Amino acid sequence: MEKICMRLLTVCSLILGSLLLPPAANAAVTSTRPSPHVLDGIGRGQAFTYDTTTDGGQPVQASATLYEPTAPWRGKGERPTIIFAPGTRGAGDQCAPSRAGMGLGSVELSKVGSPTINANYEYGFYMGALQHGARAIVADLIGLGMPGHHTYVNHIEEAHAMLDAARSGLELAHAPQDAPIGFAGYSQGGGASLAAAEFADSYAPELNVAGTYSGAPPADLPKVMKAIDGSSIVHVLGYAINGFAERDPKFRDAVLEELNPRGIDFLRSAATTCTGDSILMWGFTNTRQLTRTGESLSELVERKPVIKETLLRQNQGKHPLKGPAMIASSPHDDLIPHDQVRAVAGAYCQMGGTVDFMAAPGTATIPGAGADHALPLYVNIPVGLKYLFDRFNGKPAPSNCCLLYTSDAADE
Numbered sequence: 001m002e003k004i005c006m007r008l009l010t011v012c013s014l015i016l017g018s019l020l021l022p023p024a025a026n027a028a029v030t031s032t033r034p035s036p037h038v039l040d041g042i043g044r045g046q047a048f049t050y051d052t053t054t055d056g057g058q059p060v061q062a063s064a065t066l067y068e069p070t071a072p073w074r075g076k077g078e079r080p081t082i083i084f085a086p087g088t089r090g091a092g093d094q095c096a097p098s099r100a101g102m103g104l105g106s107v108e109l110s111k112v113g114s115p116t117i118n119a120n121y122e123y124g125f126y127m128g129a130l131q132h133g134a135r136a137i138v139a140d141l142i143g144l145g146m147p148g149h150h151t152y153v154n155h156i157e158e159a160h161a162m163l164d165a166a167r168s169g170l171e172l173a174h175a176p177q178d179a180p181i182g183f184a185g186y187s188q189g190g191g192a193s194l195a196a197a198e199f200a201d202s203y204a205p206e207l208n209v210a211g212t213y214s215g216a217p218p219a220d221l222p223k224v225m226k227a228i229d230g231s232s233i234v235h236v237l238g239y240a241i242n243g244f245a246e247r248d249p250k251f252r253d254a255v256l257e258e259l260n261p262r263g264i265d266f267l268r269s270a271a272t273t274c275t276g277d278s279i280l281m282w283g284f285t286n287t288r289q290l291t292r293t294g295e296s297l298s299e300l301v302e303r304k305p306v307i308k309e310t311l312l313r314q315n316q317g318k319h320p321l322k323g324p325a326m327i328a329s330s331p332h333d334d335l336i337p338h339d340q341v342r343a344v345a346g347a348y349c350q351m352g353g354t355v356d357f358m359a360a361p362g363t364a365t366i367p368g369a370g371a372d373h374a375l376p377l378y379v380n381i382p383v384g385l386k387y388l389f390d391r392f393n394g395k396p397a398p399s400n401c402c403l404l405y406t407s408d409a410a411d412e
Contacts, residue, residue, distance in 0.1 A: 027051050027164035029172050035065050037103025037123070043069040043130040047098045050168035052142065055156035055247065060148070063140045064165045065098045066172055067126055073133035078179040080210065080392040081135040082385070083166045084126060085185030085192030087377070089144065090274030091152060091239040094118055096145030097138050117276045122186075125381050132389060137169035141192060143243065149271060151243035152236065153188060153218055155195040155314045162196035163204040180210040182388040186377045187336060190217035190328075191316065194344070200322035209323040211391035213384030215360070216329050216336040216373065219316040219344035222308065226298040227337050230286045231368035235278035237287065237297055238270025244310050254306045263290030284368065317347030324354035324397030326387040328380045330362030335373040342404065349401035356387070356398045 028051050035045035046066045054060050073079035089095040094108045100120035107117055126136045141161045143150035151157045166181050183193035197212040218224040221240075228234055245252035259267070269281060287297040301308045325348065329341035338359075345357040360383075362376045391397060 027167035029168045030061060032172065035098065035103070037067075039103070039127050041070065042127050043067045043071075043136075045103065046172070048168065048172055049146070050164055052160045052164035054142070054151075054160070055154060060142060061146055062142050062161045062165070063096060063098050063145045064169060065138045065140075066169050067130055067136040067138070068173055069130035069133055069135060071131055071133045075133065075389070075393045077392075078176055079133060079135055080180040080182065080388075081137060081166065081170060081173070081175065082129050082182050082184050082388060083162055083169070083193075083196070084122065084136060084138045085141065085158065085162055085183070085189035085196070086138065087122060087185065087187040087189045088152075088233065088236055088239075088275050089118065089120075090116075090276075090278065091144070091150040091242065091270055092116060092272040092274055093145050095274035096140040097122075098140050098145055114272075114277070116272075116274050118274055119276060122189075122377075122381070125184075125385065128382070129385060134389070134392070135169075135173060135175070137165050139165040139192070149242045149246045150239060151247065152239035153191060153221060153224075153314065154240075154243055154247070155191055155316055156199070158192035159195035159199035160203060162192055163200060163207065166196075166207055167204060177206060178208045180208050180392050182210050182391065183212040183214075184381070184384055184388060185213075186215035186381055187373065188218065190214040191219065193217075194219065194316055194321075194325070194327070197321040197323060197325055198316060198319045202319070207322075211323050211388050211397065212321065212325040213381070213387055214325060214327045215377065215380040215384060216333055217316065217327070217341060217344065218336055220337075220340040221311040221314055222298065222301055223337055223340045224335075225301065225311070226296075228335055229296055229298060230284060231335055232279050232283045232370045233275065233335065234285050234287065235266070235270055235273070235282040236275075238267050238278075238282075242267055242271050248306075248310060250306050251310045254304050255300070258291050258293065258295075258300055258304075260290060260292050266290050317344040320351040321348050321353045321355075324356070324391065324399070326356045326358060326384055328358040328360045328376075328384065330360045330372065330376040332362040332364040332372045333376070334367045335370055346401075346404040349399075349404050353401070354397045354399045355401055355404070357400055357404055358383070
């Protein structure tokens with residue numbers, strides 16, 4: 001009897017241990033294809049699919065593009081790799097960066113037969129990284145370019161997709177698994193890059209994360225939802241709802257029972273559109289027009305616990321970052337509130353992180369139009385890439401956490 005009990009205890013310990021350990025580093029590449037692009041001479045492109053997991057731990061496949069530079073790496077150590085997370089591209093499969101014609105963009109038909117535009121507006125930054133000798137991996141993120149809804153701003157799944165893109169991309173490039181990597185992204189991509197750094201220690205501890213650049217991350221989803229309502233990109237709320245609804249039937253039912261026919265159409269069209277299409281069809285819509293009661297979607301969040309709990313579960317700043325980070329935001333950003341970016345930077349500082357918070361220069365034009373969010377992208381990302389190259393070359397990471405603790409000096 002004692003032997004039986006000991007065996008049972010051993011089995012239970014093994015099972016419990018397997019639940020507590022991070023997933024094995026087996027993010028296998030499942031398919032590849034050539035990905036020709038305009039600047040092929042700078043580096044060869046290769047699109048690939050790979051294994052990753054949902055926020056509930058279920059297996060799923062995602063897609064990405066590997067760009068291998070022709071330029072030599074002249075910095076310290078092994079050639080580094082930057083894993084880029086795309087900014088908002090849409091939710092239709094045709095919107096994925098890996099599907100952009102010649103790397104730049106394309107005009108296609110959506111699943112419902114309507115014309116749609118895929119604009120790869122960050123392509124130049126990928127090429128900039130290659131010119132400096134770094135390898136680039138561009139993750140489409142889960143559900144974009146692959147079956148199922150794109151799980152937009154699901155930060156847990158974004159982290160998994162980014163970390164497994166790093167694992168599988170390094171394997172595909174025949175690079176050492178401990179070669180230095182960095183994460184980079186702006187807006188949706190800023191949230192995804194930050195999520196990757198936040199979950200790296202628990203999900204992919206073997207990765208050698210040298211640093212992270214995160215611009216304008218939607219770190220606090222309820223606050224971002226309120227800011228986006230009535231803006232040019234309000235339709236992205238449909239992207240997010242569809243993604244969360246696919247993972248959680250209770251969330252889905254709690255939302256659907258509150259929508260009127262126009263609200264249902266809002267979600268249905270969100271599943272197949274790219275960002276430009278969404279702006280043309282739904283830009284500046286007030287979400288009070290979408291509900292049976294005339295409440296905004298933000299008001300529904302406050303009234304319905306299952307919706308609020310789903311969003312709060314995704315909020316960032318709960319776990320220490322792996323490696324140092326530059327987190328940037330413009331005080332004039334009209335879509336992603338500056339205060340919630342600053343707050344998450346402060347949260348990482350309080351956990352002992354090395355954070356360089358940048359109150360980036362911006363504009364103040366037409367509130368809600370999105371220009372004051374989009375324009376800083378082209379100022380911020382080059383600064384963020386320089387930050388990463390400094391980390392790859394072993395320069396000490398700067399920190400202004402003391403300013404975040406004491407005053408608003410970092411905004412000046």
